Amino acid sequence: MGLEESTFRDVVCTVCGCCCDHLEVTVKEDTVVKVKNACAMSTSKLLNYMNERIMKPMIRRRGRLSGCSYRDAVDAAAKILLKSRSPLLYGWSLTSCEAVEVGVELAEEVGGFIDNTTSTCHGPTILGVHEIGESSSTLGEVRHRADLIIYWGCNPIHAHPLHMSRYTLLSKGRFRKSRSERTLIVVDVRRTDTAKMADMFIQVEPNKDYELISALRAAVRGDEIEQDEVGGVPTDLIEEVAEMLISCDFGALFFGLGLTMSPGKSENVDAALSLVRDLNSKTKFVIIPMRGHFNVNGANNVMTWMTGYPYAIDFTRGFPYYNPGETSAVDLLARGECDSALIVASDPVSNFPYKATCNLTSIPLITIDPHITPTVLCSDVVFPSALVGIETSGTVYRMDGVPLVARKLVEPPRNIRSDIEILRDILRRYRNLKRLGR
Ligand code: SF4
Missing domain, CATH: 3.40.50.740 (Rossmann fold)
Structure with missing residues (x-):
């Protein structure tokens, strides 16, 4: 740190819960002058962190x-x-x-x-985990093994911009090397930008997530669904999705505030955790909340x-x-x-x-x-x-529970x-x- 330009590699980003740890940050005269590998949110924070600062008690x-x-x-x-x-x-x-x-x-x-x-935000998630427990993994496992990804009630393209490229759909893993080896299902109340990238978009009626997950659980168990549709989703489609979930090798369900903060809250999360628990009697499935900060x-x-x-x-x-x-x-x-x-x-x-x-x-x-x-x-x-992660160091936990050290870059x-x-x-x-x- 000082007058000379120096570049820090493997810098941990301190914006969203992805805690991306592959950033390259160049510092000159105790100021960040260049950022590589980061998304727009991260770049903006690193280049503008001096804006609107408080300078004295x-x-x-x-x-x-x-x-x-x-x-x-x-x-x-x-x-x-x-x-x-x-x-x-x-x-x-x-x-x-x-x-x-x-x-x-x-x-x-x-x-x-x-x-x-x-x-x-994810309080209901934690309450759900108290009740049901969770089948989880690191994001690295997802990157290397997952052939089926579900984003439910979240929009990572905007909230976690590098989630897809580092850990899921667009990542190059050890056993899943390209987009063509993965299937993406998005469940949301509207066609988000993430949904536009999906192989299958399921539009659920607002506040009907619990009903839809319960119907999916029934279909996964092989029970008959007597209604023609649940939560605005035709029964045929629910049964098709259940078959996709059962027949994947390694599935990963990521969920956001669309599930935790809509009516039902922890009941929605209980249902999602239970769905993943049920699926583990037929294949390998994990569930990870999309933590924000x-x-x-x-x-x-x-x-x-x-x-x-x-x-x-x-x-x-x-x-x-x-x-x-x-x-x-x-x-x-x-x-x-x-x-x-x-x-x-x-x-x-x-x-x-x-x-x-x-x-x-x-x-x-x-x-x-x-x-x-x-x-x-x-x-x-x-x-x-x-x-x-910029002016002082400290330990942070990624959304999957992996601890990382966010380093000091400038005084x-x-x-x-x-x-x-x-x-x-x-x-x-x-x-x-x-x-x-x-
Ligand atoms: S996705 Fe999140 S953690 Fe990764 S660089 Fe962007 S803001 Fe930072």
Whole structure:
């Protein structure tokens, strides 16, 4: 790092859950100047990460956010948490596993709630896995072996742009070397750009995924379907698809928010997991959720190691308690049950329902984020932070559970610290204040 141009190879992308680890990034004078092998989303992040940055800590005084020393910001954050009876610590999917580890320690110390963005995306997936279990594999296995791919309720061409070329349809695997050796089925409520590449597109009526999966399960078992159609899909077609699923050598079902966030939620996921379980009595089949943020899977993993639960954890009782729907961030905020919040690398003000957002912005709010967001603008204390995978290193988990190291490529701007450092300093100050009884 310095004045000379240098190229980093095998760089891990920190945008979506694919965590592509084949990027080439050229750096000159501590600035990214060239990016190779990345998709448009990743290239845009790597070349523009300095846009809209926060450059100094801020505290709200007389209604306005103004610059302050780092020490004052740490002190103010620790005092907010010390005064709270039920603080919420939320975000965690756009930071490193090491930062999440400190976050869990802080949540336990302050006796609050800790939740990650899973509760607004693949929470139902995790609930489904609790109930049914999952037949899974790495994306490498899919790349080398899968001859049948299903994308259900997801549109990777836009949300995970290199998923198809690195791991599925267009990838060159050890045993499946070309597009002609793979079949793609897309199930969605509309003909998406991914659906346009499919060998078979099945248009399901909105909110009828559960019915369609249940009919497919019946057809896979060999049961007769008495209706002419299910979820807008003719029975003949359902039986044809069931035959394709049974007769493949290695099938992989990828699913997204079209399944987890439409009515039925975890029931839809239960049905999909059960379909794949049924199929494994006839052939080899795996199911993998299309995780969105680059380390949402890591947040689930770290929280599970440390507390036994993957998200929506309540420490207010002095021990970890878990009941999504009761202890998840949106529900807590909608009921007005938190009296302060610490947000790490997330923008709930832009994404949460109106009532939850109103309550979030009415309580003391601390935010740690590299960029200016609506949540930052509503905060009482703001910490600028270094970007994981660009300005600081850290461990991240790919959507299939493979851990990877996202490396530091450039120095962060002066006096900008990592999430880990900031969280440790808040924790240390909190403990000191508590010991002093302030
Ligand atoms: S597909 Fe996702 S992980 Fe891969 S380069 Fe694009 S944004 Fe990054």
